[in-house]
Amino acid sequence: xxxxxxxxxxxxxxxxxxxxxxxxxxxxxxxxxxxxxxxxxxxxxxxxxxxxxxxxxxxxxxxxxxxxxxxxxxxxxxxxxxxxxxxxxxxxxxxxxxxxxxxxxxxxxxxxxxxxxxxxxxxxxxxxxxxxxxxxxxxxxxxxxxxxxxxxxxxxxxxxxxxxxxxxxxxxxxxxxxxxxxxxxxxxxxxxxxxxxxxxxxxxxxxxxxxxxxxxxxxxxxxxxxxxxxxxxxxxxxxxxxxxxxxxxxxxxxxxxxxxxxxxxxxxxxxxxxxxxxxxxxxxxxxxxxxxxxxxxxxxxxxxxxxxxxxxxxxxxxxxxxxxxxxxxxxxxx
Amino acid sequence: xxxxxxxxxxxxxxxxxxxxxxxxxxxxxxxxxxxxxxxxxxxxxxxxxxxxxxxxxxxxxxxxxxxxxxxxxxxxxxxxxxxxxxxxxxxxxxxxxxxxxxxxxxxxxxxxxxxxxxxxxxxxxxxxxxxxxxxxxxxxxxxxxxxxxxxxxxxxxxxxxxxxxxxxxxxxxxxxxxxxxxxxxxxxxxxxxxxxxxxxxxxxxxxxxxxxxxxxxxxxxxxxxxxxxxxxxxxxxxxxxxxxxxxxxxxxxxxxxxxxxxxxxxxxxxxxxxxxxxxxxxxxxxxxxxxxxxxxxxxxxxxxxxxxxxxxxxxxxxxxxxxxxxxxxxxxxx
Numbered sequence: 001x002x003x004x005x006x007x008x009x010x011x012x013x014x015x016x017x018x019x020x021x022x023x024x025x026x027x028x029x030x031x032x033x034x035x036x037x038x039x040x041x042x043x044x045x046x047x048x049x050x051x052x053x054x055x056x057x058x059x060x061x062x063x064x065x066x067x068x069x070x071x072x073x074x075x076x077x078x079x080x081x082x083x084x085x086x087x088x089x090x091x092x093x094x095x096x097x098x099x100x101x102x103x104x105x106x107x108x109x110x111x112x113x114x115x116x117x118x119x120x121x122x123x124x125x126x127x128x129x130x131x132x133x134x135x136x137x138x139x140x141x142x143x144x145x146x147x148x149x150x151x152x153x154x155x156x157x158x159x160x161x162x163x164x165x166x167x168x169x170x171x172x173x174x175x176x177x178x179x180x181x182x183x184x185x186x187x188x189x190x191x192x193x194x195x196x197x198x199x200x201x202x203x204x205x206x207x208x209x210x211x212x213x214x215x216x217x218x219x220x221x222x223x224x225x226x227x228x229x230x231x232x233x234x235x236x237x238x239x240x241x242x243x244x245x246x247x248x249x250x251x252x253x254x255x256x257x258x259x260x261x262x263x264x265x266x267x268x269x270x271x272x273x274x275x276x277x278x279x280x281x282x283x284x285x286x287x288x289x290x291x292x293x294x295x296x297x298x299x300x301x302x303x304x305x306x307x308x309x310x311x312x313x314x315x316x317x318x319x320x321x322x323x324x325x326x327x328x329x330x331x332x333x334x
Numbered sequence: 335x336x337x338x339x340x341x342x343x344x345x346x347x348x349x350x351x352x353x354x355x356x357x358x359x360x361x362x363x364x365x366x367x368x369x370x371x372x373x374x375x376x377x378x379x380x381x382x383x384x385x386x387x388x389x390x391x392x393x394x395x396x397x398x399x400x401x402x403x404x405x406x407x408x409x410x411x412x413x414x415x416x417x418x419x420x421x422x423x424x425x426x427x428x429x430x431x432x433x434x435x436x437x438x439x440x441x442x443x444x445x446x447x448x449x450x451x452x453x454x455x456x457x458x459x460x461x462x463x464x465x466x467x468x469x470x471x472x473x474x475x476x477x478x479x480x481x482x483x484x485x486x487x488x489x490x491x492x493x494x495x496x497x498x499x500x501x502x503x504x505x506x507x508x509x510x511x512x513x514x515x516x517x518x519x520x521x522x523x524x525x526x527x528x529x530x531x532x533x534x535x536x537x538x539x540x541x542x543x544x545x546x547x548x549x550x551x552x553x554x555x556x557x558x559x560x561x562x563x564x565x566x567x568x569x570x571x572x573x574x575x576x577x578x579x580x581x582x583x584x585x586x587x588x589x590x591x592x593x594x595x596x597x598x599x600x601x602x603x604x605x606x607x608x609x610x611x612x613x614x615x616x617x618x619x620x621x622x623x624x625x626x627x628x629x630x631x632x633x634x635x636x637x638x639x640x641x642x643x644x645x646x647x648x649x650x651x652x653x654x655x656x657x658x659x660x661x662x663x664x665x666x667x668x
Binding site for chain 1: 489491
C-alpha cells in the first residue's frame, strides 16, 4: 500500500475547511476539517492547513506518496494562485499557493471552489458526459461553476461565474460585497437564516425558531425543524426555493445548459428545498427553450465535489499527470 | 466589376428587415429594407425577402457573383435553420433556411441576430482581438451575443444568450414571452416607450410626449425630445440606463468579459443612454473585479453589425470560404 499514490484536495469554505486524501479512482479515502472562521490570522490558517496536510499524508507513521495538492476556495484566481478578498473570509487577499509552496515539493494548484465542484461533477458525478452544465454550490455563500462546450468558464480575469452576486432583489438585503440584493443574501446557509428572522418578524406564527438567537441558528437547525413541519422553517425553504427557481430560470436563459446541478451544505435539505425550487423554475423558465435544462441534486458525497475536482487538477482523477514525474516525489514537509 | 464576389447579409428585426450586399473587405456596399411587421404571413415575408435579394444581386441588369446568404434573426437556431417563435415576430416557428434554399444554389446559413452582431464586432468592430466580450443589441427587443474564449456561446440547444429574458424586476412588466419583468420590457425601443407612458402617468410634468399616442410614439421621437431637454424624455433615458447598468453589472459578475459593446437602434441616443448606464454600472459592479469590463458603444455603421456578422458566416469577411467552390456559382433565382 505504501506505493499507492494519492492527491490532496482542499476545500476552503466560509465555515469549514475540509482536506481530503483522494485515490486514483476518485475516492476520498480520508478527510479532516477545521473551522475556517476560528483562525484569527492568515498565518494561523496556514498552520492549520499544514497540520491537516501532515495528518493525511501519513499512515501509521509512514509517509504516503502524494502527487500534488489541489485547492478550491471562494473568489480564487487560478491565474496567479490568490484568493481575492472573498465576502465570507475576513483576511483580505491571500497568496495561498505562494504560502504553501515552500512546504511541499509537489505541485500546488488553486481554483475557484465552484469551478472545482464543476470539475468534480464532470469527472465523477452527474455531469459525466455533459458539455454544457452549471453547478451551483450553496454553503455560507453561493457560487457557480459553469461549463461551456466542455470547458470551464473563467472569463478575462479568471473570476467569471459569480452568480451569487447577481442582483436578484434590487435594493434588497445588504451583502458582504457591499452591494444590495445579491442572490447569496437569500440563497445560502446564511441567507436562509436571514429569511427565518424576516419571517419571525413579519408573522405572529409560533415556531421553535423563536427560541434561537441569530448567532446560534444554523441552516441545519432550520432543516431539522422543517422536517418536523415547523411552519416558519418550512416557509423559509419555500421562500428560498422561489428565489432560487428564478435564479435558475435566468441561468437557463443565459447559458442554455443541459443540466443545473445543485450542491453544497444547503442541499442537505433535499426535497424541502428542491421541490419549491423546481416549481418556481418551471413557472419562470423561458418557454422558447423547448428542451429545458433539468435540475438535479448532486449525488457526490457531502462536500466532496470540490475536493475531488480540486484534486483532479493535479492529474486525471488522482492519477499522475504529465506535469508530474512518473515516479512522484515523496511527499514531505521541509 | 462583374467578377467581384459578394455575400448577402440579412438582419431580420422585429421592426425592420435589412438586406445588405457585403464586399470581401467587410464593407456593406448596398442595402435595402422593408417593414417586418407589415408582412401578414410567412409567405408574404418570404416573397419580400426574395424581392430584396433580387434587387441586391443585380446591377444595371447584370447578375452579381454572390457566394452565399447569411441570415441573422431573433431566436434563431443555427443547428436546424429555424426561427423559434420569437416574442417580437408573429408567425410562430419559421423554417427560414428551408424556405429560401429552393430559390438559390448557394449556401444559406442562419444565426441568432445578436450572435451575428458579436461576429460583426469581432471581425470588423471594437472587439477585434478580444477573446471574452458581450455584445448587447437593443432594438425592438434586447439580445446578446456572448463570446467566451474566442468562441460564440451557443449552449446545449443553440439558444443561449437570452439576456433580454432575464427577470430584472420580479413581478414587473408583462413580456411577449408571457413572463413578467424581463429585461427587454425595460431596455429596448419598445421598453422605453412603456417607460415614457409610466412617467407620464406618474408625474404631472408638462412634456411634448403628452401629445403623442402610444402607437405613434417611437424611440427615435423620445431621443429627439430628450436632446431638446424634454424632462420626461430625459427621465426615460435615465430610468432605462439605471436598469441597463444593473444588467451590465450582473453580466460582468457572470462572464467577467473584457468589454460589453452596446449596439442597436436604441443606441442612436448615444450619451443620453450611455451616461446613466455607465454611472449605474459603476455603482453596481462587483468590487472584487479589479479589472472591470469597459462599456463601449458600437462604432459599426447603424444596423450593419448583424449584416456583416451574418455574411461573415459564409466565408471570411465576405471572401469565398472552404465550403464554397473556388469559382462561386453564379447567383440566380430558380
